[in-house]
Amino acid sequence: MDIGRSHPERTPRTAPASRPARPTRPARTTPARTAAALLAATLTAALLAGCATTPRAGADDAVNGSVKPRTHTGPVLAVKIDNAPAARPHTGLDAADVVYVEPVEGGLSRLMAVYATRLPPVIGPVRSARQSDLELLRQFDRPVLAFSGAQRKLHPLIDKxxxxxxxxxxxxxxxxxxxxxxxxxxxxxxxxRLVRSAPGAAALDATGFRFGPAPSGGRAAGSRTVRYPAARFTFTWSAGRGRWLVAMDGRAARKAAPATVVVQYVKVRKSRFHDRLGNHTPYTRTVGSGRATVLRGGRAYDVVWQRPRAGEGTRFTTRDGRPVNFARGQVWVVFARAS
Incomplete structure (x- = not known):
């Protein structure tokens, strides 16, 4: 459920009730106790200063705990963004490093924006999460996911x-x-309010994307359109800006101009979740392999994608196995149903 609006299928998680504090009797103050308290406070402050970038203990340990070495300063921020026509224009989307376009119920689409190098003041509109998001985000090191509601039966999976x-x-x-x-x-x-600062470009290494000179070959491509049953995305090359201009359902998207666009063909099946109208939520499978088209510099490259495990990023190569570089700048990945 999105906050401020009733929805029987998408509900916020219920926070555990806090235990009331038990009243305590004030302790007598003596010079010795005062000195001990001052020493303890000094030691505590020193420890906290030395651990300023360490997540707090408790529930966040399972989230921000150190499972593998980090070369960045914290988690990426992933935000689920509404992409219904009434939600446009978006705010803060141009600051995202990666924008994933996902199919949802009714043939519509939703966006997941990932922020690593900078944080805009405001992002939105924010909407609900899907099961596919959990698999997609496994590539990152304990990311922060901002969303508004999810189906009741999905909450246990999100918590795990x-x-x-x-x-x-x-x-x-x-x-x-x-x-x-x-x-x-x-x-x-x-x-x-959710993350202290952007973790830096090194956090994007988890995606498996490579940035550098354009590959050889390819074919001229002035535009490319990807269609969902009830949504349409058109990417048009602007040589003057050196970017792809984005149109959604035929209308230009303000400030959206990725340097690289990836049309990634994936398996999409029905999940066990559905909306209040009975429409099953699509499950977009991002682990596996398949074909893709990379758009950069006004050219299109037919490539192969591989993601062997959920904990790994996605590698894009030519058919003979050579890595394919992306142009530096924002990347859009559009998940399209494999034929």
Whole structure:
């Protein structure tokens, strides 16, 4: 359920009730106790200063715990973004390093934006999560997932996933309702309330993407359109800007201009989850292998994608196994149904 709007299938997780504090009797103060308290406070402050980048213990340990060595300063932030026509134009999407386009119920689409190199002041509109998100995010090192609601039966899977899921109401001041759009298309996120800072470009190494000179070959491609049953994306090359201009359902997307676009053909099946109208939620399988088309520099390259395990990124190669580089800048990955 999106905050402020009733929905029988998508509900926020229920936070555990806190135990009331037991009243204690104030202790007598003596010079010795005062000195001991001051020493303890000094030691505590020193320890905290030395561990300023270490996540707090407790529930966040399972999220931000050190499972593999890090070369960056924290987790990436992934935000589920509404892509219904009423939700546009988006806010903060141009600051994302990677934008994934996912199929959802009714033939529509939803976006998941990943932030590693910079955080905009505001991101949105924010909407609900899907099961496919959990597999897709396994490639990152304990990411933070910002979303608004999920189907009730999906919540246990979200809680078990190696990520930190934060919904409205869990962090004070992180989410708010805007006034320019009707609910539920007006929920926005202040990302600085969820993560201290952007972790840096090294956090994107987990994707498996390679950046560098364009591969040889390819074919001229001025535009490319990807169609879902009830959504359409068109990417048009702008030589003047050196970017692909994005149109959604025939309307230009403000500020959206990726350097590289990947049309990745994947298996899409029905999940065991469905919306209140009985439409099954698509499950987009991002582990495995298949074909893809990489768009960069006004050219299209037919490539092969491989992601052997959920904990690994996706490698894009030519048919003879040579790695395919992306252009530096924002990357859009559009998941399309494999034929």
């Amino acid at each position: 996933a190696p990520l930190r899921a934060i919904e409205p109401g869990e962090v004070s001041g992180a989410y708010y309702r805007g006034r320019s759009k009707p609910a539920p298309h007006n929920l926005y996120l202040r990302p600085g």
